[in-house]
Amino acid sequence: MENSEKTVLVVEDERAIVEILKFNLKREGYAVQEALDGEAGLELARSGDPDLILLDVMLPKMNGFDICKTLREEGSVTPIIMLTAREEEPDKIFGLEVGADDYITKPFSMRELLARVKANIRRRALTYAENPAGRVLRAGALALDPATFAVTKNGAAVELTQKEYDLLHSLMREPGKVFTREDLMTKVWNYDYFGDMRTVDVTVRRLREKIEDDPGKPAYILTRRGVGYYFAEG
Numbered sequence: 001m002e003n004s005e006k007t008v009l010v011v012e013d014e015r016a017i018v019e020i021l022k023f024n025l026k027r028e029g030y031a032v033q034e035a036l037d038g039e040a041g042l043e044l045a046r047s048g049d050p051d052l053i054l055l056d057v058m059l060p061k062m063n064g065f066d067i068c069k070t071l072r073e074e075g076s077v078t079p080i081i082m083l084t085a086r087e088e089e090p091d092k093i094f095g096l097e098v099g100a101d102d103y104i105t106k107p108f109s110m111r112e113l114l115a116r117v118k119a120n121i122r123r124r125a126l127t128y129a130e131n132p133a134g135r136v137l138r139a140g141a142l143a144l145d146p147a148t149f150a151v152t153k154n155g156a157a158v159e160l161t162q163k164e165y166d167l168l169h170s171l172m173r174e175p176g177k178v179f180t181r182e183d184l185m186t187k188v189w190n191y192d193y194f195g196d197m198r199t200v201d202v203t204v205r206r207l208r209e210k211i212e213d214d215p216g217k218p219a220y221i222l223t224r225r226g227v228g229y230y231f232a233e234g
């Protein structure tokens, strides 16, 4: 099966949700790892080398935000989809701020969840396919190598999450071109229907903190007020 090489780690304390996720993911051909509390989830995320993590927020022992933040601080770039409760609106944005790639609200449609799992796992392969020559993109002190997904500044590695990388790549390959938030949502997140444009702003902010000398006065990723964002022309 097409997904048979891919492993999804499910970190969720509600046994019934774990079972239904496991059943559906396995039917799609994924291998599934499970953890029923936060500490076990973090441990398995480190040792199990999953291709994607489905991460509940409210968990015993350690919550999903802390797990996500810890993994990103350790340099992990594994795609993470947070599972948030619908009534906890601010949680969506907070999840992105601590480095999640995506979120899905409970109760979720299984079809939508599976589509997002697939899109988040495939994104890297797609990114490479779009630029098979692997031309290294350079601007000032910054370099992005699509063949290895490596981003460096003054030769030092910059650790980016998948969405941060995809966003930077999208902007950097067409310097000067202004992208609307909707453009970036479609290009980077792959969902026309996934309409919260703050997702783009939060990811731009995180990216600026990692690549700009002064994130308050960006020199690489610039804002076109009322329109969107663009990469500085050389």
Ligand code: CA
Pocket: 012, 013, 014, 056, 057, 058, 059
């Ligand atoms: Ca829970």
